[in-house]
Amino acid sequence: MGLWLKCPGCHAKNPLAASVCVKCGGSLDNLSVDKRVYLIGPEEEAAPAVQPPPPAQAVVPAAPVAAATKPVKQPNKPRKKKS
Secondary structure (H helix, E strand, O other): OEEEEEOOOOOOEEEOOOOEOOOOOOEOOOOOHHHOEEEEEOHHHOOOOOOOOOOOOOOOOOOOOOOOOOOOOOOOOOOOOOO
């Protein structure tokens, strides 16, 4: 048996030490006396345990993409005149 705090938003059971609801994420800090509802019940009735996130995928940086611009054209050199 355990003592739980009922969320005023979604009515889910939360551990007394929780500062946010485990189901809806609503704040449980600084609740007024009329909004605080305590429940007595077995632990297995509590909200399901939070599962750890899946392992992060390795991020391989993409090869740099060459700019699709034309090369800068050099000015023509003056030709020598034939004498």
